[in-house]
Amino acid sequence: MVFQASSQSDLSFAGLPLDRVRLMGILNVTPDSFSDGGRLASAETAIAKGLRLIEQGADIIDIGGESTRPGAAAVPVEEELRRAIPVVEGLARRGVLVSIDTRHAPVMQAALDAGARIVNDVSGLTHDAAALPLLSKRDASIVLMHMRGSPQTMNSLADYADVVGEVGDWLMARVAACEAAGIDRARLALDPGLGFAKKAEHSLTLLRGVDRLLALGLPLLVGASRKSFIGRLTMRDGVMPEANDRLGGSLAVALLMAQAGVRLLRVHDVAATAQALKMLTLLGKPSA
Ligand code: HH2
Secondary structure (H helix, E strand, C coil): CCCCCCCHHHCEECCEECCCCEEEEEEECCHHHCCCCCHHHHHHHHHHHHHHHHHHCCCEEEEECCCCCCCCCCCCHHHHHHHHHHHHHHHHHCCCCEEEECCCHHHHHHHHHCCCCEEEECCCCCCCCCHHHHHHCCCCEEEEECCCCCCCCHHHHCCCCCHHHHHHHHHHHHHHHHHHCCCCHHHEEEECCCCCCCCHHHHHHHHHCHHHHHCCCCCEEECCCCCHHHHHHCCECCECCCHHHCHHHHHHHHHHHHHHCCCEEEECCHHHHHHHHHHHHHCCCCCC
């Protein structure tokens, strides 16, 4: 199979040259991600986990205090702040490049004040009207992800004639909205939002059509790690592998995306992904 070279290697994101694949390690600070109680213990546990992900090869740590899984209940902003900000502060203080995964302007603001340098918004800065004006005054880098509706409603909105084209058009409209608000496109990365208002077939089509998304000319971030579409597409005897049992599928997607020229991957399993990418490079199939 011949993969077309892309120009991602000429780009950078949040100060990281995209001359090679960069891993965004996922650090969820939702209650179900902690086995023990106690907020301080939770923050310390999360900071230690973030540092471990960096040792394993992550370039960015993406901290999220609100689950955006399909059907997940919304979390009050105060609670999201209490969960995420001490962890942002603890990791930023240790020199980690921190991304805050939030749809809420007050959380973006507090995270940037605490040292985060990337805002990762699954709503592409559409959820909170205060987000664009806020970010026009700050110099953070921004991930614009495609979705429709909210985590509560998105599954019913997965209806596309040309999912790659429609997602690309929507993302470029968000780039235009950012530029109109005074945000330079050099600060932006795009993300097709696998699994967000997408049926499994849509996520597959987006991955197969990644060249068209790369051709948009902005850094492209892909988050397939442990997503339910991998589980749904790899069912055995009608049983879907649990999130923890989707590493094989997640690595397959990561390697194919790297070969296609994607330079930003959002992953849970940093060590395994870094090892797989190392082998890809050694085998003479470095990303384009
Ligand atoms: N996926 C999730 C959350 N944030 N951000 C970006 N840019 N791209 C993604 O694909 C993306 C994202 C999925 O969130 P959730 O289902 O809560 O699980 P997890 O954070 O463990 O991936």
